[in-house]
Amino acid sequence: MNTRSYVRASSGTPIGPARRSLLAAALGAAMPLPALAQATPRAPRNVLATVAMVGDVVREVSGGRIRAETLIGEGVDPHLFRPTRSDIARLLSADAVFANGHRLEGRMGDVLDRVRAAGKPVVLIGESVPRDRLRANPDYPDAADPHLWMDPSLWSLAAVAAGEALGRLAPDSREAFADNLARFQARLARLDAYAKEAIATIPANARVLVTAHDAFAYFGARYGLEVESIQGLSTEAEANLAAIEGLVRKLVERRVPAVFAETSVPDRAVRALIEGAGARGQRVALGGNLFSDAMGRPGTYEGTYEGMIDHNVTIIVRALGGQAPARGLNGRLAA
């Protein structure tokens, strides 16, 4: 059923600002809709981000001047995410939707088209990054590897695009957004320097990052880690036995001490690697859960972009035999 035509039929008028609360009621939204911008021009705008990494950029750059919420929650895989009816209502009631793009939100294309058709901006901040900084996506020749946030220097570029789009939504706040952006970029530069320094302490043989799915190519390229994954760039394909066997061989040959699970991907295949290496006499630890395509719980340090990358860097470095403080760059990681 087409949700929009359903609403039109039941309310009898096209959807407009005054109709939005009716839209929520008509759709039987399970979750309360965010407060909506009223007719007054100074009212804060309401932005909905698809993934938490994008939502964090919007929050940092808007500094509270624009209401920013995130659709896809903790531990949820955006490659597989299909919006529910109430998600669609939230997307259509936002003043703008911010997404990563590059097919990360692979099953949301139709909904994002509907948001555009309703005259709302859909801002794909990952697609603002210059082509020569992008990595190929073997699954889709016309798209790039979407996992840009894994390299803070690229995410810093995406934040610029977010700032420009926010400035178009709230022109009065342009100066404040520029200041917030500069502060955020300075923190990203510091995070990048920490990652570089800490990862360089990992012994050369162990500079291999083995994860569940291929989210870490930008990360590996930036910091000099060889990256291997059991699944491809998207989590849609099943892991295959040959891939697992090849990875076990590499773990044993290189004496890699740890492999990593991801919070948004089941860890079955990662455990198979550990068992396979164990059967060949190589003890491989589960280095921990990395945040790949989802961040930690909202309200925690790991629920921020900075905390997400700090967590990943710190546990990777420590599990692979390098040196990093247990509580990370800012002493704020959960013990």
Ligand SMILES: [Zn+2]
């Ligand atoms: Zn992914």
